[in-house]
Amino acid sequence: MAEEVLTVFTTWPDLDTARTAARTLVEERLAACGNIVPGVESVYRWEGKVETGAEVLVVFKTVIGSYQMFETRLRALHPYQVPEVLALRVTNGLPAYLRWVEQNCG
Secondary structure (H helix, E strand, O other): OOOOEEEEEEEEOOHHHHHHHHHHHHHOOOOOEEEEEEEEEEEEEEOOEEEEEEEEEEEEEEEHHHHHHHHHHHHHHOOOOOOOOEEEEOOOOOHHHHHHHHHOOO
16 A cells, blocks of 8 residues: 655745755655745744744655654754644645655655
8 A cells, every 4th residue: 555645834934944954855765855935925923923924835745654754854954943844644646646755755
């Protein structure tokens, strides 16, 4: 049976930090890829105040068997005290792409 694929959304403070993290996680085979989306504006509540900030979104593809190591490594690379890390299970997708994700993680 195929391993379950996850899509993980994370935000980063700047493009260089996002690029470095994406490259590291892919090189270490903890993610098959990371799509970097600059120019995200985030509105959020932090320490009792509503904040607005420019961020960079990275969408990673990984597998459930690599997730714990992926999250641990991501947190080590991330400068935020509480980084956004949202992992969503992929329920459908192009079978060849899902196999590619599996083959490039772990």
